[in-house]
Amino acid sequence: MDTNELKSTDGRTWDVVVIGGGAAGLSAALLLTRVRRSVLVIDAGEPRNAPAVRVGAHNILGREGISPLELLRVGREEVASYGGAVVNGRVERVERGGSTFTITTQDGQRARARRVLVTTGLTDELPDIPGLAERWGHDVIHCVYCHGWEARDTKVGVLGNFHQALLFRQMTDHVALFAHHAQAELTDEQWEQLAALGIEVIHGAVTALETDTEQDKLTGARLVSGTVIPLDTLVVAPTFTARGGFLEDLGLTLNPHPAGSGVQVAVDPYGFTGVQGVWAAGNVSDVLAAVPQSAGAGSTAGGAINMDLVLEDARGATEAREAASATPPFDGTMEAEVSQRVLGTRAHGLEGPA
Numbered sequence: 001m002d003t004n005e006l007k008s009t010d011g012r013t014w015d016v017v018v019i020g021g022g023a024a025g026l027s028a029a030l031l032l033t034r035v036r037r038s039v040l041v042i043d044a045g046e047p048r049n050a051p052a053v054r055v056g057a058h059n060i061l062g063r064e065g066i067s068p069l070e071l072l073r074v075g076r077e078e079v080a081s082y083g084g085a086v087v088n089g090r091v092e093r094v095e096r097g098g099s100t101f102t103i104t105t106q107d108g109q110r111a112r113a114r115r116v117l118v119t120t121g122l123t124d125e126l127p128d129i130p131g132l133a134e135r136w137g138h139d140v141i142h143c144v145y146c147h148g149w150e151a152r153d154t155k156v157g158v159l160g161n162f163h164q165a166l167l168f169r170q171m172t173d174h175v176a177l178f179a180h181h182a183q184a185e186l187t188d189e190q191w192e193q194l195a196a197l198g199i200e201v202i203h204g205a206v207t208a209l210e211t212d213t214e215q216d217k218l219t220g221a222r223l224v225s226g227t228v229i230p231l232d233t234l235v236v237a238p239t240f241t242a243r244g245g246f247l248e249d250l251g252l253t254l255n256p257h258p259a260g261s262g263v264q265v266a267v268d269p270y271g272f273t274g275v276q277g278v279w280a281a282g283n284v285s286d287v288l289a290a291v292p293q294s295a296g297a298g299s300t301a302g303g304a305i306n307m308d309l310v311l312e313d314a315r316g317a318t319e320a321r322e323a324a325s326a327t328p329p330f331d332g333t334m335e336a337e338v339s340q341r342v343l344g345t346r347a348h349g350l351e352g353p354a
Helices: 023-033 069-081 164-168 187-195 246-249 291-326 332-349
Strands: 013-018 037-042 085-088 091-097 101-106 110-118 122-125 156-159 175-178 198-204 208-214 216-225 228-230 234-237 238-242 254-256 262-265 278-280
Touching: 013 101, 013 254, 013 291, 023 037, 023 291, 037 069, 069 085, 091 246, 110 291, 122 175, 122 262, 156 164, 156 228, 164 175, 164 234, 216 234, 262 278, 278 291
Parallel strands: 013 037, 013 110, 037 085, 110 278, 156 175, 156 234, 175 198, 238 262
Antiparallel strands: 091 101, 101 110, 122 238, 208 216, 216 228, 254 262
């Protein structure tokens, strides 16, 4: 089922509601539906990598270069083929009520679940430079593994990040590091390494990007001095902020990434958040994860959730059996025994021999 509206279905309680329908969420949903779990995926329809639709998603074995939107379309179809439901909606609140959760969307619709998996991804907070956001995902990029090949042998500028300058030097001889506001942070050793690799350091803040509107491509970076440095590609380091504000009611908070790249939800190796019944996977819990890593994390979390449900179901079945054994049904044999004990020879109202 793939619908544009989340609708109540006779008070149904889903085994798992997945909040977010990207690579992590759909991978988890696929695994869970294939072991006959009832799964609902609620997705806001705002994939982080949508701007990269022209250059494609990379390092996905068997799907190299696929459009990010096509990858999600295929994923939705695969989940639906095993009975999963994928609906459009933006989750506003998640509340616990006893052993289940109520998930509420911005338009007031609700779903109930035994377990919740959060795969809402992240938001890229870009440098505030005129013209930069419009080129994001095209010729303004951040990851050498995602889009470095497409920038090979071109004029690449790196905005204030030493390590990115080294990474992109693998792809082209023409790398310039814009010191921007970070030049004082370079050590003597880093200056020497940049010089040895032939990476030019350009002083002065970048104030705007120049583009060729007819050919729809980046042409250069304008400095505060007015000088324009010719470029084909600009590499930036965004701040990554996990989309998880709606989780506060569950006691979950966003924590700094160990590398200082942004904030994310803390989880164990299986995606468990530490809050009973709640898992997280993908960029919401690892802001540096690319599509393959996010998909893998989703599958791992899906397996952990299923095992948690299996154990709960087994405990429930055991408790039900024990309860049934403690109060056996009142059958004919029991009736005869009770009658004999209470009435003696007067059983069923008949007097026995004197």
